[in-house]
Amino acid sequence: MNNNNPTSHQTRFGLLPSDWSCLSLGDLVHDVSYGSSSKSAKVGNVPVLRMGNMQDGFLDWNDLVYTSDAVEISKYELKKNTVLFNRTNTVDLVGKAAIYRGERPAIYAGYLIKINNKPELLNSEYLNYVLNTNQIKSYNKLILSVAVSQANINGQKLKTYPIPVPPHIDEQTAIASALSDVDTLLTELEKLIAKKQAIKTASMQQLLTGKTRLPQFATYTEGADEGKRKGTKSSELGKIPEDWDVEKIGSVVSITTGSRNTQDKLSSGKYPFFVRSQTIERIDTYSFDGEAVLTAGDGVGTGKIFHYINGKFDYHQRVYLMHNFGDRIDGYYFYIYFSNFFYDRIMSMTAKSSVDSVRREMIADMLITLPSKEEQVATATILSDMDNEIQTLEQRLTKTRQIKQGMMQQLLTGRTRLPLKKHETEQDGGS
Structure with a gap:
């Protein structure tokens, strides 16, 4: 270099x-063209690439829809190394560009624009990288049109994009x-x-x-059984090794919540402060020092977000603290088990309704397998x-x-x- x-x-x-040189995209392409507006379905012969499949520079081939319309396939079938541009959606999603590398036959939907570059003037892979630079992302926001919550960049505006050559x-x-x-x-x-x-x-x-x-x-x-493989036994959690136990969480750990006088402070502090589904810093002194597992009692992330910590920290009243691990349970083992099985168990306890809040007894009554x-x-x-x-x-x-x-x-x-x-x-x- x-x-x-x-x-x-x-x-x-x-x-x-x-x-x-710095040329307008329109000077470097044959044309730009809009995609198919025909209906697509979850089954069919050929994938229809949509705005949801557009990532920063590449295509995500998950969540596909398809078409079997021969006319549409013939008209909108993509050629290898074609650059696609997302022309409408929210402000953050408009302007996403990605290159089709011929991974599999596909057509493109109406909210996308196909850029037909002149290969003797503009390398398509090079164009794909240019359209994903910070400079172009800034230009997107400069020229897009916004109506209510829908933003749009049409083909004519796309042709004005500055391209370093x-x-x-x-x-x-x-x-x-x-x-x-x-x-x-x-x-x-x-x-x-x-x-x-x-x-x-x-x-x-x-x-x-x-x-x-x-x-x-x-x-x-x-x-007498030395060298013999250990068997299994039936339990409330199904078949488990015969030398394992099943206990309620409340019988092997302590479960507490923070003080109701705790005030949320977003200032920079010395110790981590766990507040529902986030971790922020607190200016006050800590209220716990030791090994613990925490989970949100309500709000965003209820039943899904967990923290393991061994040290000094403070925590909000709607955060459950599980601690006091004794001779029967290892703290990190508990964290791994709890964070992997807790949500499904809670959902089963609430008759498959959404989990708005978690009560202490839900945690205390949850069963856990206990090896040595x-x-x-x-x-x-x-x-x-x-x-x-x-x-x-x-x-x-x-x-x-x-x-x-x-x-x-x-x-x-x-x-x-x-x-x-x-x-x-x-x-x-x-x-």
Whole structure:
């Protein structure tokens, strides 16, 4: 890469190298065209891509609808490496652009615009990256029309978009290729994280129900049954290992709520303050110091949001605090079990109505399986290690996304130039 850029000029897209142009999109395309307005269904021959399938630069192939209309398919069938643009929806969703890479035959719906670029002037992958820059997102908001809650950018306005154009089409291709390599890395990381998540979920279901035992706990280690595989028994929670117990949560942990005098303070403080479904900082001193699991008693996230903490913190009166873990239960094992089974159990207790609030007795009466504490710790350690591995991968994913954003800003503004092969520049006069 070459960061030398001695001369530049100001354009509608921003500061560009002196040998780059800034042209309106309309000068670089044959035309732009609206998609199909025919009805689609959950079954059919060909997917109809909609605004919901548009992400930042790529297509999400989940939640598809289909058509079997031969006329519509013939008229709106997409060609590989076609850029699509979302022309209407909320202010935040209008202007999303993505490239169709020929993943499978598809047509596009009426709220999308297909950009038919002139390939000798504009590389479609390069265009896709340009349309997802911060500069273009700002331009979206500048020119969109808003009626009530619906925003719109029509084809004519789309043609006014400022596009930075390097002097050689090969430079566009090189930029697109470099960014595509990062996208490939992001995709592989996302797949790996999804795989690790699936393994963790399956492992939790097996280990927390005793369907799979860790080797050191699966067989008897002494007495007449030494070496014999442990059996199962019936319980209120179904079949469980014969050496496990089932207890009510209220009999193995303490359950309390915060003081009614607690005041929500959004100032920066020393200790975390748990208030319903959020974590904010509190200026007051803490009211608890130790190992605990917390869940919201009402509001957004009721029955679904949980925290594990071992330290000093304060908490709101409508947050339930479970603590005082003794010889029979490990705190982190309880957190993993509770956060995985609590919501479904609560829903069953409320006759499948929505959970507006949780009463203390709902928690206290919930049943939990109890292996030996030694097995609980071993299980929690394995699952925690899996979680830490996933978190490390997610941090790497976040960092790679940040790197990509930085590369886009550098490459698509010419601040950093990629070296081109000598014969490529010589073909254009050796400039």
